[in-house]
Amino acid sequence: TSFSDREIVIRLLGAAGWALLDDLRAERRTGRSARMLYEVLGDIWVVRRNPYLEQDLLDNPQRRELLVEALHHRLADIEKRRDTSDAGRDAKVGKLLEFARSAVLDFAGSFARVDALRRRARKAFASHTHDDNVCFDAYARVAHATDATDWRVEFPFVVISPDHEHEIPALVRACITLGLTVIPRGGGTGYTGGAIPLDRLSAVINTEKLERVSAVEPVRLRGLEAPTPTVYSEAGVVTRRVVEAAERAGFVFAVDPTSLDASCVGGNIAMNA
Secondary structure (H helix, E strand, O other): OOOOOOHHHHHHHHHHHHHHHHHHHHOOOHHHHHHHHHHHHHHOOOOHHHHHHHHHHHHOOHHHHEEEEEEHHHHHHHHHHHOOOOOOOOEEEHHHHHHHHHHHHHHHHHHHHHHHHHHHHHHHOOOOOHHHHHHHOHHHOOOOOOOOOOOOOOOEEEEEEEOOOOHHHHHHHHHHHHOEEEEEEEEOOOOOOOOOOOOOOEEEEEOOOOOOEOEEEEEEOOOOOOOOOEEOOOOOOHHHHHHHHHHHHHOOOOOOOOOHHHHHHHHHHOOOO
């Protein structure tokens, strides 16, 4: 994971929850109750950070119920161990338990929300691209969670790999209607994190199938008198193919990244390469 303990707790319990936990830890009276709370947060976090586990729980409601029951059981044990002799400290523990219960309830309800949104998304995309191009599986999501930086923040909600350029406008409109953040991605060779999802409700549109490229042709561009040697390229064309097209016509394509055989033209343009 790319997160510190503080960031993980804030994501699960909020900033107020972290402040309470940090305050209680400073008292040096942590023990069994603290370990049980960490176990609850750890179980939630490991599922959220592992799409394979998440998918397994989506497919197995009974297993999911057992996990949620175990989380509530640990919190109930913490409740039983509360020391009411110190009213101030006990109030902090009570508030922290309240945050933890909310996190467990949110976790338990997240599976139904994900399933419902997947159904809506598949229906929304169905008339714009082939069903096989819409991927909710763990492998696709993990493969599109990072780029060459290997920095991981969130896993995308869905990965869409359109067959044709003309499919994209309608797919983007559908994503916006569903409340999904749209992230275009090609070869995933960037070192700036431009293709990394920062939100769980993200749709990565993979352009690697968009690989139509023309021969060099003279095109009259606005503001220029003489025709300019031009190659028509879709976003998913690997940079090497444009280089070779230019060489065949006696020209040089000046873009020369180290990822020449993997980077795509769309990314070159997006990064102003």
